[in-house]
Amino acid sequence: MADERPKERADAARNRRAILEATAALLAEHGADALTMDRVAAAAGVGKGTIFHRFGNRAGLLHEMIAETTFALMDAVRTGPPPLGPGAPADARLLAFFDAFVRMMTDNIEVTVAYLQGPPHPQAAEIHEFWDEHIAALLREARPDLDAEVVGRLLFGALGAAMVPQMARAGETERLLGAVRELVESVLIIR
Missing domain, CATH: 1.10.10.60 (Homeodomain-like)
Known part of the structure; x- marks a missing residue:
């Protein structure tokens, strides 16, 4: 990839x-x-x-528009400094990942919205599989009692909600970041 x-x-x-x-x-x-x-x-x-x-096609153009930031985030997850990269506890890495992903989306919200409106790019499945595996691996480490794959997909799926672009376009990025952080933290708390 x-x-x-x-x-x-x-x-x-x-x-x-x-x-x-x-x-x-x-x-x-x-x-x-x-x-x-x-x-x-x-x-x-x-x-x-x-x-x-x-x-x-349009999807290929939009993929190119977001590829640079997407691949940079993937590299940071694989080899970057902690807490986003290896070397930090799983819970800290998970929070750092969601923070970074939300920032990537909101900093490029119009590209993100346009990209999501079209047919998926051929590499999209591979990229989403990377995110799913990363989130699930961190959840398995932080909360071995959870169904990490399903919970991870539910967490990640929340970023596809219509309110994400609405909040980004309204200048409510910090509020969105806080809410996503609270959502992830609520999953990390062992009851």
């Missing part, structure tokens, strides 16, 4: 940057619902075919 890209020609790299920058600008200005390939092509100064050739 490594994010390894072949060397690009200068014009291809320039077009790629223009397309990604235009997409980000359109999302910031008009939101996820207004993003069309025609608008992206016009804003980037390229033909629509260039976008389809480069990214395959």
